[in-house]
Amino acid sequence: MLCYLYADELNNYPKLQDSMFKDRATQFGERLRWDVSIDKNGYEKDEYDALNPMYAIWRRANGQHGGSMRILPTTGMCMVNDHFSDVAGGTICSPLIWESTRFCLSPDVGNQAERISAAIMLAGCEVGLRFHLSHAVGVFDPRITRIYSALGWSPEIIGQSGSGREKVQVGLWEFSQDIRIQLCQKSRIAPDLSSLWINQAFSVETGQEQSA
């Protein structure tokens, strides 16, 4: 299922939290060889995880992390403006644009990879539509652009730098209902079910506590 959790809420899901930060270490440290720091628990964490960001997470039936992304507003401190403004051609600051980073898939998901990728992107789209945002902005490794294009929601590239393994790109994703429906199909999640999940996370009826 899709979970929308701020960092402090993630503390209530130790198994999910533990597997997410370890999967991030695998993806960004081992596979993509980014210059990330891994702590003594084997977690990949940076200074933005300390800002109590929101995470959109695919939680597997066994309670473990299947995939995730991290979300922060661009009006405050965020990765794209603090570290990649030279790549993006300047800072991107708008109340209607939130940053999405650390798009990650668990190495254990096997043939579910595309479906879970679609689910995580769907989660990002749900957040954007719910809060009436216009775009997401993100820094990403060009090696995962094929995932985005397979999902039919490619970012518009606004800048890039470096080459080979060092190459990074900054892109924009525009939110729309059409994209949402498309991602529901790709992830094989009924639109009503997707709505239910995000409502559980943010709505009046159940408050912020999601069922464990």
Added chain:
Amino acid sequence: MGEITLRNFVQTKLQIFCDRLASCNTFEDLHDFIEGLRGLFEVEHAVYHAANRKGEPFAIVTYSNDWANYYEKEKLYRVDPVVLNAFQRFHPYDWKSLSWDSKPARLMLVDAIDGGVGNQGISIPVRGPNGELSLFSLSHTASDEYWLRFCEDHMQMLLLGAHYLHQKARSIEHQGVNRLYTTLSPREVDALTYLGTGRSRSQVAEHLNISEHTLRVYIESARFKLGALNTVNAVARAVSNGLINI
């Protein structure tokens, strides 16, 4: 009301909001501005709350003096879920989605409704570039259905409005010292410069070799940094601040 009519209606409100905000130069002006939001939104109360101004909570409220003084005297911001939530969350929230289970919160809720705050509220947290934090809230007495509709219809304008208000409050606070965002990116400079020389958006996009979609983002970002109401206004401000040459 049809969707397009509604959008125009909300857009008009946002313009009035920005126009009035533009003429504020002091905290007294800002107080009058916030007072005026009650009529603009047809709600009972509006609040601007800066969480960490000089280490002290700072708020402009339209509540009755009785309630405002009581809140201040009892330091209820220490137990108020609406305020506490802003430190942890950055998405807009309906007050009903908060946890009112703690005893001090429950007591406060009863007193607040008694004090005329209303039974409904929405808050927009604002995160600033220097790590500062503020909160813009509206409250009202209404049914759940009415309030849900109101929040849905006004969400985007409240998001923008809350941030513009925050920028204005910061610029009053730091008058003459600095601006929130002192520079535009090269792309933003290009976009505003070409628009200022009368080229259409499609011409500018083509000239800069970017899509109109991306151009829109640069314009919106520049507009936000300049605290401008629309594109023309953004170009005018960029010129008068010496950020672009036309």
